[in-house]
Amino acid sequence: MNFDLTKEQKMIRDVVREFAQGEIAPRAREIDRTGQFPLDIIKKMADLDLMGLPFPEKYGGAGADYVSYCLAVEEISRACASTGLTYEAHISLGCMPIYLFGTEEQKEKYLVPLCRGECLGAFGLTEPNAGSDAGATQTTAVEDGDWWVINGSKCFITNASYARFVTITAVTDRALGKRGISNFIVPTDAPGFTIRATYEKMGLHGSNTTELFFDNVRVPKENLLGERNKGFKQFLQVLDGGRIAIAAMAVGIAQACLDAALAYARERVQFGQPIARFQAISFKLADMATNIELARTMYLKAAWLKDQGRPVTKEAAMVKVFASEMATRAALDAIQIHGGYGYMKEFPVERYLRDAKLLEIGEGTSEINRLVIARAIGCYL
């Protein structure tokens, strides 16, 4: 048993922390207020080789592991959750399906520019009528000679406005139900493919959230990603990894809550002393710190399991539920500790709450993740 990070993991965490606190954190409030996508920050992240962090060097990656990547997600999200989500979706949802299921040619063509940060990665899974019930996908792909013809739509898709291509799920054999779904790589400039980013969101304003519309979009046969009709299993595997990273994001936001609330509680004087000295406040902070430590330890364990190539479905679901719900509570407590100031946009904690809430929903709701856990421990035998 060894809980130490490796020297490389530690250095990656420290460098990303310094970069995120120095270059991203000072911009977070403005990014939230304007909803402007921070392309210049993404460019700097690409210059640091962050955009391909956990992928081999031969695909333009940095050759680090999933643990390092999750540490980076935590640090970036601690500074700005919008940027954290952009990064998480790029790696876990954009790059990962191509890395896991792509042919050598597909990796050369699609993974390399993603890792270099030349464009952002996006994954089109959710549909208006297929959220938690992802097997109910309605988008279809029909074979036509050397082509697939895609029709349908997707919603809540992160990063697509800045993507050159999007990996999507589509039904290729209606009779097989969820066993008739396949993944396709669709270039964003394909005729009939429309991307719209008009959502008004509660938080994560600096993350690009889009709808995708496919009107007889034709992609060549070789754009099928992975085996035909194996799409459902494939995206479940992709989501396992994504959930660990979402947990790391949650830890980052919760850490930011603790940083802000602790600093405030030490400075804010009431009844003649800093409110951090009152048990009502200090115990809130103690609980926050405890929960953050637990969630961090668990995401690191899950990421380590993934690095070892071991099964991680249950652990990923566990830490996703625990960390995301923990982050929302941390944000609520941070607001409470700030009192009236916490309700004001002058302080960052109301933003943390709006940003944290999404993590209980995206990449598998808490309810779906509890279902995964209950299934894994044998409730439904």
Added chain:
Amino acid sequence: MKIVVLPKQTFDTEAKITLDAAGKINREGVNLIMNPYDEFAVEEALRLKEKHGGEVTVVSFGGPKVPDILRQALAMGADKAVHVGDEGLEEIDEHTTATILAKLLRDLEYDLILAGWRAIDDGSAQVAGRVAEILGLPMVNMVIKLDIAEGKAVASREIEGGYEVVEVPLPAVITAQKGLNEPRYPTMKGIMQAKKKPMQKLTIADLGLGGEEVAPKVRARRYYLPSPRSQGKIITGEPAEAAAELVRLLREEAKVV
């Protein structure tokens, strides 16, 4: 061009300094970093390498955590590192460190030696100068701009009220002042590749040194912490009266006006 940089590991700038039971500076649990002025030196070496080609070697003397800062320099882009351990040395001073570094440098090839002008911990600003003296090299201190051409270094340094531009033949020792450059973040690939770069570990005995040669000439007799800052005083009352009271206190109590 072959460049050697001499970084030192220091306490984090935000570290809280405490004394242990023996009255020595407590090193337990303190976050250690590369001395910030040495980061400027490493960055300058890398920029010179990028411009002129060559090789950057980082050399540091100190305890078992020193490889951390050497690895940082390798991750930034330095080519190789040498760590001289401090095993067997109870006490050291600037003479000790400079003697050890200079001895090692005699075995290395270099056109330029770079270091920070001082370390942020003891701040004595002596080691680079002593190394230059032992090796018989010209030295320019507190440099904010550096150009290398035709076997010469042209360096700008701040002096009282202005700047001085000096020229020295290479090899030379140059020390970095804030303003020389903005150190880069190590890239992720740099971090991953650092572990494949050579890091040599030497002892003082390996350098053929020991005993009196490296014994300190200066010994710290006592360390003590500054007394805690006393509470400020708020003078209340009408502005005119308060101002008069402030002047009285400044004159009679603080004795500064």
